Amino acid sequence: MSIARANRLTPYLFLAPAGAVLAVALFYPICYMIYASFLDWNPSQRIGEADFIGLRNYTKLFSDAAFRESMWVTIKFSIVVVTIEMFLGVGLALLLDRNIRGMSVLRTLFILPMMIAPIVVGLMWRYMYHPTVGIFNRTLTDWGFDPIPWLADGDWAFASIVIADIWQWTPFIFILSLAALQSLPASAIEASRIDGASGWQQIIYIKLPLMLPVLIVTLLLRLIDSFKVLEVILVMTNGGPGLSTEILSIRINRTASEFRELGEAAAMSNLLLIVLLILTFAMFIYNKAQELRAQRMRAVEEEA
């Protein structure tokens, strides 16, 4: 009897520590943040002393040109970066999906940019973009061109952070699409070859459609992650010059620590979270739909 009860309790015992930590340090803070976004709160106050101001933080945000600018920068950054990385990553995967020696070494080298600290990535690129000692401007002047104001000019600064992000994250898409390519059924590709499909035809009509489920999940994962980018940009430009590279995460950080408006920062965090939840939910629904389809296919096959 007692053993049976112990067995019934075990799953809860196993879950309890994780549940407790998540509740205290993740779930509670998020609820707290939602509440804080309705307060006029600065860091020297306890939360109880802050005034409740309803939706005023939100209305203030939407009428704030700087916030709209940084929202726009965030969206622009995510779309530009993810589009370029998808094309490059998938393209490279299609190109390098061959039976060659040293593929695993290549993959190892390609994941290095993702593994090292974003702070360090920012540091390296800031050094390379340095107006006088950086390698880019040095090479340009050596070859007789004018140096480029990489991080000093708004448009160039945006291009600079895009380039750094592409360097860091294209390998992610490359590795996921390569894995997808290598798990494709060999029979389909073989069959198309026998029917006389050219390399391009194989890619467009066989490989890409078969890879599509993985590509969509990859796209969503990368899109979600691109909203989380912070440290690389913080080190390279700290959002400047002006607001040209101030993505939402940096603005949250500045609003909280520089302008000391915790309520407003919480409202911004809330908006960012909503965007991410929508994306995550899309991914979840898509995965579920895929699973259901796979099940139906299997059922049909079994009946036949």
Place this chain on the structure above:
Amino acid sequence: MSQKTYDRQNPAFYVLIVMLVIMAIGPIYLMLVTSLKLNVDIMSDTSSLIFMPTLRNYETALCDFLWYEPEHLRRCDPTFGRALTNSLIIGLVSTAITLIIGTMAAYALVRFRFMGRDVVSIWTLMMRMVPPAVLLVPVFGIWTFQFGLDGTRGGIILVYVALNLPFVIWILQSFIVQVPIQLEEAARMDGAGPFQVFFLVVLPLIKPGIAAASIFTFRVAWNEFLLANALSDRNSRTVPVTIVNSLTEFDIDWGVIMATGMLLAVPPIIFTFFASRQIITGMTAGAVKG
């Protein structure tokens, strides 16, 4: 599968591969080279492929740990040494805690059928997407005013455990599913309790998963900046925080900063070389089936 044969490729293909490799590791190489240069060499106008490599920048950064006193230093600045100790402690402790409670939770989610399992899975997936920036305000407020944990290593460890748990649970689930249940039933027949089954039968079988999960966890704790910056005080700062603090608008000591950056980058680079397969498994799990 034992004897692999390789296709011959056209030379342009190899040129492309070499270019890609140069692009991928060029910046890292550049950082290494810079960290071995004196500031005179870094700032000199001639592009300097030839220079005397020196460990002086590393001596400056690590002077706290050296058994001798580097003669070029007038005064040893212990900031970086202290940060390195903090980073190591925070990284290791938070990884250990995350893995222990994460594996237990993942096991319970996979093996025991009880109400609310689906709900928990959805929540873990959702929590995985929470960016540190979103936690900045609430964590700062709660840790400072309610828990009294601001400025301590314990406070930072608690955030990192919470931040990493969803991912660890998620990734370990896919490994635990593959453990044959017959094995566990056999152990139970022989009289093992649920905890014994878990620690003596399941854990040894999912070692690759644990390796992947611990690398990812350690990496997040080791690399994270934003929350550590908000929660730490002078004595509990981690390496990323000190690096950002020493970046000023003008007059950056590039040699020393690159050396500290290199020291911060070394552990992840080592992991990558020893466990790239596990890392790729961790990355592709979920997106690619099989």
